[in-house]
Amino acid sequence: MKTLLVSLDHTAATEHTLAYANKLAVRWPAEIVLLYCHPTPAEPLSDAATAAVLATEEQRLRGLVERLRYQQLTRQDGRRIRYSYRLHTGCLHDHVRAEAARCGADMLVMSLEHVDCGRAEAPGNHAAAIRALVDCPVLLVPPGRRSLPNHLVFSADFSTLPLAVLPRASALAEAFPAPLELVQFYAPQERSRRRALKLALGRAAAQLTWPEVATHLLEDDAPLEGTGDFCARTKAQLLLIAPTNQAELLRYFDACYTATRAYHTRIPVLVLPSTAPAASVTCCDKCAERLGQTEAQTPRTLAKIAGL
Structure with missing residues (x-):
C-alpha cells in the first residue's frame, strides 16, 4: 500500500x-x-x-x-x-x-x-x-x-541528472499514467553538445516506465522561462523537476513568477529528490535558537554519559 x-x-x-x-x-x-x-x-x-x-x-x-x-x-x-x-x-x-x-x-x-x-x-x-x-x-x-493530470512534462538537464532520480521517477508512473514529455534545454553557445545531450535524453527516456514518452531538445538561453512556455504551449497539467540544490528550486518560484502567475506556478509541481536531505533546516529565528540550544546541549550530554 x-x-x-x-x-x-x-x-x-x-x-x-x-x-x-x-x-x-x-x-x-x-x-x-x-x-x-x-x-x-x-x-x-x-x-x-x-x-x-x-x-x-x-x-x-x-x-x-x-x-x-x-x-x-x-x-x-x-x-x-x-x-x-x-x-x-x-x-x-x-x-x-x-x-x-x-x-x-x-x-x-x-x-x-x-x-x-x-x-x-x-x-x-x-x-x-x-x-x-x-x-x-x-x-x-x-x-x-x-483534476489529475493527463499530460506531464519532465524538465531537467538529463546529461547531469543523477541516475538514481530516474527509477524514483518511474515509481510514480502508476500514480500519473499520462503521456510524459522530457524537455532538455541548451544555450546557443552549447550547440556543439547537441549530440551528447540528445543521447542523454534518449537514455533517460529508455529508463522511464511511462506508457508514452516523447523527447524534446530545445535551444533557449533561459531554461526556466522555456520550461514555463513549453508547459503553457502543450497545456501540461503537471511539471516534474529535479533541482540539484535549493537555489535552483527557489528560482522556479521567484517572486516575479508568482506575481505574474507564470504558467508553471499555476499547475502542480512534483519535485523529485536528487540530493540527500539536509542535516538541519530552520525557518525562523525562533527555530534556529531552539536548534542551537539542542546542539549546544549535545556535547554536555555525551560528556555525562562518558562520565557514567
Missing part, C-alpha cells in the same frame, strides 16, 4: 490540497496520513491544555475529511481511502522528517502557499526548506480545484 503524507494548515488552499490528494489516493491507490502542526502559542500551555487544542484540531480535520471524501468522490471511492492523523505543536520543519520516515511516505503533498510557524512564507522559500528535509518526492499543489 502506498502512503501519501499530506501536510495541512489553516489557509484556504488546504481544501484544494486535500481534494487533490484524495483523487491521487484513489487512483494509485494509497493511504493518506494527515499531518498538522499547530503554532506554538506565545504563552506556554499546560500539557492538558495542549492536548485539548490538538484534540479540537483533529476533530476539525476529521470534519474536513468526511465532507470532501463524499462531496468530491463517489461514495465507493470515498470509502476506499484510509486516513490516519498526526498532530503536533510547533513548526512543520520540526516534525516533517520524522513523520515522513515513520509512515514510510512515498510522497509528501502540500500546498504551494503554506503557513508554517503561524506565518505565511514565500512559496519558493517554504518549498525549498521542506524539500531539503525529506527523502521522498514533494508534490506542491497551487490553490484552485483541478
